[in-house]
Every structure is written in structure tokens, then in C-alpha cells.
Amino acid sequence: MDNEDSFISLYINNFDEKFIERRINECKNVLKNEKMHENFEKSMEMIYEHINKNIKHRAMFASYKNNFFKEYEILPSENLLVVDSSPYIKPMVKMIDEYDNYGLVLVNSHKAKIYIVSAGKIEDEKDVSKTIMGKHKKGGWSQARFQRIRKGAINQFLKETAEDAEKIFLKDKINKIVIAGPGEAKTWFKERLPKDMKSKIADIIDESFHEMEFEIISDAGKAIKKDEEAEKEEIIDALKRELLKNGLAVNGIEEIVKAAEEEKIDILLVGDGMKIAGWKCEKCNVIGIGIKKRCPYCGHETTSVDVVEEVIELAERSNARIEFFNGELKKFGGIAALLRYK
Numbered sequence: 037m038d039n040e041d042s043f044i045s046l047y048i049n050n051f052d053e054k055f056i057e058r059r060i061n062e063c064k065n066v067l068k069n070e071k072m073h074e075n076f077e078k079s080m081e082m083i084y085e086h087i088n089k090n091i092k093h094r095a096m097f098a099s100y101k102n103n104f105f106k107e108y109e110i111l112p113s114e115n116l117l118v119v120d121s122s123p124y125i126k127p128m129v130k131m132i133d134e135y136d137n138y139g140l141v142l143v144n145s146h147k148a149k150i151y152i153v154s155a156g157k158i159e160d161e162k163d164v165s166k167t168i169m170g171k172h173k174k175g176g177w178s179q180a181r182f183q184r185i186r187k188g189a190i191n192q193f194l195k196e197t198a199e200d201a202e203k204i205f206l207k208d209k210i211n212k213i214v215i216a217g218p219g220e221a222k223t224w225f226k227e228r229l230p231k232d233m234k235s236k237i238a239d240i241i242d243e244s245f246h247e248m249e250f251e252i253i254s255d256a257g258k259a260i261k262k263d264e265e266a267e268k269e270e271i272i273d274a275l276k277r278e279l280l281k282n283g284l285a286v287n288g289i290e291e292i293v294k295a296a297e298e299e300k301i302d303i304l305l306v307g308d309g310m311k312i313a314g315w316k317c318e319k320c321n322v323i324g325i326g327i328k329k330r331c332p333y334c335g336h337e338t339t340s341v342d343v344v345e346e347v348i349e350l351a352e353r354s355n356a357r358i359e360f361f362n363g364e365l366k367k368f369g370g371i372a373a374l375l376r377y378k
């Protein structure tokens with residue numbers, strides 16, 4: 037990549053041709069030279085190949101020059117068309133933070149459903165049910181023997197369901213799980229999950245198996261939200277604690293940029309709508325705060341950037357966790373980071 041604004045990032049909430057045309061004109065007026073104009077037009081053509089009136093909630097990133105095109109199904113957001121030296125990912129990262137997928141297991145002693153829920157909707161579903169001597173022919177069995185065999189069968193069923201759930205949740209990289217169901221089976225089920233799956237349980241809730249699916253999903257969603265809010269509170273507490281003792285946290289934007297460049301960030305905390313004007317030299321791979329037309333190191337022309345977006349990209353690349361906050365970060369200047377080491 038270079039300093040040129042060669043990437044178009046388009047977020048479509050509802051397809052709005054007028055909006056896109058207006059943004060195209062605005063951007064074209066600013067693009068410096070013919071080469072950039074050509075790249076812009078060709079990148080737009082890449083986008084137009086994938087666009088139609090029926091499109092809702094989509095993010096597209098295109099750069100003809102870098103032979104780059106990606107599109108994603110997204111959640112309702114706002115219409116945006118941004119031209120930058122890299123894909124503009126902040127809105128997507130924020131969505132992922134807000135609508136993390138989670139796993140839901142609805143289970144009783146002989147039936148189970150394993151769901152992946154994304155943005156309040158079921159993405160994937162697996163039905164597991166077994167006839168555990170339901171319509172039993174007791175025959176000559178004693179009640180005690182019958183009970184014993186039945187218990188063994190339930191045990192086996194829950195064990196298999198736990199294995200299925202683990203497989204599905206690992207494949208989908210699920211970080212949070214809600215277990216729901218009537219009676220005791222859900223607690224037995226929990227006991228049969230491996231340790232690292234157990235640690236992902238956000239809540240165990242009482243639900244009848246016949247409850248409407250959307251009711252169960254809505255209850256599970258509430259449990260996940262509560263769990264996430266508690267987690268966010270913990271993060272803020274950790275930030276305060278570490279800042280007080282001058283420990284593994286940084287608060288000023290300059291320190292944060294430095295920590296991001298050195299891949300030291302464990303959790304990046306970003307205030308909603310936070311933007312900081314800055315510059316970037318792609319040649320030296322340096323980011324700075326404020327306005328600088330030329331790189332102080334190599335003299336090359338810089339690109340103006342949103343430093344927050346740049347820090348998010350760096351943090352993403354080093355696998356840091358990114359959390360967005362509403363108002364709680366104001367007294368910390370809207371951005372802060374917990375570090376892996378110092």
C-alpha cells in the first residue's frame with residue numbers, strides 16, 4: 037500500500053443511489069490527479085458489479101489499483117462512502133463488538149437444540165434428539181433397573197450433546213454460551229462440557245422446551261447483554277486500577293499510538309464516535325497527531341487520517357480486543373488501552 041487514497045469503502049444501509057452519486061461527485065472533486073481519478077472510477081466499477089437496488093446492509097471495499105474487493109453482509113448502519121489509503125473498517129469493528137455471535141443450547145433430558153445466534157437472529161441450528169426409552173416397554177424390568185438404564189441413557193445423551201455443542205462452538209469461534217431448558221438437565225449438561233467451554237457460559241436460564249423460539253432467543257440475548265455490560269464494567273475498573281498504579285494501561289493518544297505500533301495492546305477502549313485528526317506516512321509507516329503535509333522523517337507527502345481508525349486497524353492486526361463505550365470513556369479522553377506488557 038502507499039499514501040494514495042485508492043480504497044473505496046461503501047456502507048449501504050438501504051440502497052440510496054442519490055447518496056452514492058453525491059458522494060462520488062464530492063470525492064472526485066478532491067482527488068488530485070488523473071491516475072487517482074482512473075483508480076476511483078475503476079474501483080467504483082468493481083463495486084457496481086456487486087450492487088443492486090435490493091441490497092440492504094452491506095459493506096464493500098474496493099481498490100482497483102490493489103486488485104482488492106471484499107464485501108460483507110452487515111447490520112443496519114448508516115450510508116457511508118469513504119475514500120482512504122486503506123479500507124475504512126471502524127464501523128464494522130464496532131458492529132462486531134456490539135453483536136458478537138453467541139451459542140445457545142436448549143436442552144432437556146432427551147432433546148436438545150444447538151443454535152448460533154448472530155445479531156438476534158438464528159444463524160445456524162442443529163437438532164439433536166434421542167428417544168430415551170420414551171415409549172417404554174417395561175416388560176419384566178424392575179422399576180429400579182428401569183430407572184438405572186434410563187439414567188445411563190440420559191447421561192450418554194447429554195455427553196454426546198456436549199460434544200456436538202463443543203464442535204459447533206469451536207468451529208464458529210463462539211465466545212459466549214447460554215444454556216436454557218426446563219428442570220435439571222441443563223445443569224447436568226453444563227457439567228459435561230469441557231472446562232474451556234464452561235468458562236464461556238454467560239448464563240443458565242429456565243425455559244420450557246415449548247416456549248416460542250423468539251422468546252428464548254430474546255431471553256438469551258438479554259442474558260448476553262447483561263454479561264457483556266458486566267465485562268465492560270470490569271474493563272473500566274481494570275483501566276482505573278492500572279492507571280492509578282502506573283501499570284499496564286495507557287491513556288494519552290500519543291502513548292496509545294506507540295503501544296499499537298509496538299503491538300502491546302491487549303484491549304483497546306474506544307469511545308463512541310471518537311475521531312482524532314492526524315497524518316500518516318505509508319513509506320515510513322508512521323502515524324502522527326495533528327496536521328502535517330510532509331513526513332518529518334522522509335519528506336514524503338502524507339495522507340490525512342483519523343488516528344482512532346488507524347489505531348483500531350493496528351490493534352486488529354495484533355489480535356487485540358476492541359471494545360466500544362458510550363459515555364464512560366469521556367474522562368479518559370475517549371480512548372485508552374490496556375497493555376499486554378510494558
Ligand SMILES: [Zn+2]
Pocket residue numbers: 317318319320321322331332333334335336
Ligand atoms: Zn515518511
